[in-house]
Amino acid sequence: MPQNEESAALAPAGERAETWAMNLDPAFLATSEALGDLGLCHARLQADARYPWIVLIPRVEAARELEDLTPDQRRLLMDEILAAGHAVRAAGLALGREVKKLNVGQLGNVTPQLHLHVVGRRPDDAAWPGPVWGHGAAEAYQPEALERAVAAAKVALGL
Amino acid sequence: MPQNEESAALAPAGERAETWAMNLDPAFLATSEALGDLGLCHARLQADARYPWIVLIPRVEAARELEDLTPDQRRLLMDEILAAGHAVRAAGLALGREVKKLNVGQLGNVTPQLHLHVVGRRPDDAAWPGPVWGHGAAEAYQPEALERAVAAAKVALGL
Numbered sequence: 001m002p003q004n005e006e007s008a009a010l011a012p013a014g015e016r017a018e019t020w021a022m023n024l025d026p027a028f029l030a031t032s033e034a035l036g037d038l039g040l041c042h043a044r045l046q047a048d049a050r051y052p053w054i055v056l057i058p059r060v061e062a063a064r065e066l067e068d069l070t071p072d073q074r075r076l077l078m079d080e081i082l083a084a085g086h087a088v089r090a091a092g093l094a095l096g097r098e099v100k101k102l103n104v105g106q107l108g109n110v111t112p113q114l115h116l117h118v119v120g121r122r123p124d125d126a127a128w129p130g131p132v133w134g135h136g137a138a139e140a141y142q143p144e145a146l147e148r149a150v151a152a153a154k155v156a157l158g159l
Numbered sequence: 160m161p162q163n164e165e166s167a168a169l170a171p172a173g174e175r176a177e178t179w180a181m182n183l184d185p186a187f188l189a190t191s192e193a194l195g196d197l198g199l200c201h202a203r204l205q206a207d208a209r210y211p212w213i214v215l216i217p218r219v220e221a222a223r224e225l226e227d228l229t230p231d232q233r234r235l236l237m238d239e240i241l242a243a244g245h246a247v248r249a250a251g252l253a254l255g256r257e258v259k260k261l262n263v264g265q266l267g268n269v270t271p272q273l274h275l276h277v278v279g280r281r282p283d284d285a286a287w288p289g290p291v292w293g294h295g296a297a298e299a300y301q302p303e304a305l306e307r308a309v310a311a312a313k314v315a316l317g318l
Contacts, residue, residue, distance in 0.1 A: 064260075065244070065260075065261050066237075066240065066241060066244065066261070066263070067241060067244060067261075071238075074237050074241070075234060075237065077237075078225075078233050078234065078236075078237050079230075081225065082225060082226060082233070085224070085225065085226060101223075101224075101267060101268055102224055102225070102226075102265075103264070103265065103266045103267075103268070104225070104263075104264070104265040105262070105263070105264045105265075105266075105290070106261075106262065106263040106264075107262045107264075107290060108260060108262075109260055109262070109280060109287060109288035109289075110288050121268060128268060129268035129269050129293075130268075130292065130293040131264070131266060131290045131292045131293060133289065133290045134288075134289040134290060
């Protein structure tokens with residue numbers, strides 16, 4: 001319906017994100033906070049106070065591997081991985097814990113919907129030097145710290 | 160010296176790879192077998208019989224993060240990650256263990272020289288569904304299996 005399409009086109013970024021979020025695996029909703037939509041990906045902050053950590057979920061139906069994206073989509077994805085790295089650094093600074101190393105991972109062994117992790121690491125973090133995936137249990141953010149991290153990440157991502 | 164430059168330009172791919180390999184962190188030499196050089200990356204097969212696993216090392220001095228590459232280099236890198244995925248699938252088939260999921264990781268917490276892992280996973284593998292990094296000790300390949308995996312990966316990569 002043309003009217004609906006027009007409304008969608010005019011919806012603010014936050015509402016578009018929530019609309020698309022209905023296509024997300026519930027596992028993402030349970031473990032992360034929406035940041036908004038980039039050109040290709042829906043971006044979320046992982047709700048784990050141990051690391052500044054952004055999850056990028058390409059808004060492409062049924063994609064499970066990088067192979068399922070077009071070359072143009074993969075190019076955009078690479079740009080958004082870079083942007084997420086800057087945002088993770090900004091969130092780390094906002095939390096008073098400067099990021100010393102970025103880790104990027106595309107696994108999907110547990111949650112098959114294609115997604116990428118961009119994680120800010122420090123030699124004094126919980127899992128260093130190992131990977132964060134599958135390491136211990138997430139730690140809840142204090143509400144004020146979560147707000148600071150989300151705000152810093154959004155500014156860095158232009159959301 | 161022009162003569163040396165000419166020799167380098169005419170050297171077969173294998174020798175070029177060995178030449179560039181002198182710039183590699185020794186950790187790579189100890190844990191993987193050279194496959195050869197792609198447009199951007201030096202490619203190696205991880206010497207771990209538990210998973211078909213390729214390591215891509217961009218031939219860019221002092222790079223530690225994706226941010227240290229130019230946009231053109233990152234575009235090439237994305238193409239080579241895709242190619243490495245195909246090669247990992249080919250190696251899995253050559254070993255009689257079809258790859259069911261690809262995992263891609265850029266960590267560098269232990270070995271800082273920029274490198275990417277492309278790993279073929281199966282629900283019956285040693286670390287499933289967790290990440291392979293830091294999980295147990297590598298298992299040596301039988302020489303004949305290593306040869307088969309290297310040959311299959313090279314063909315898939317056009318090396």
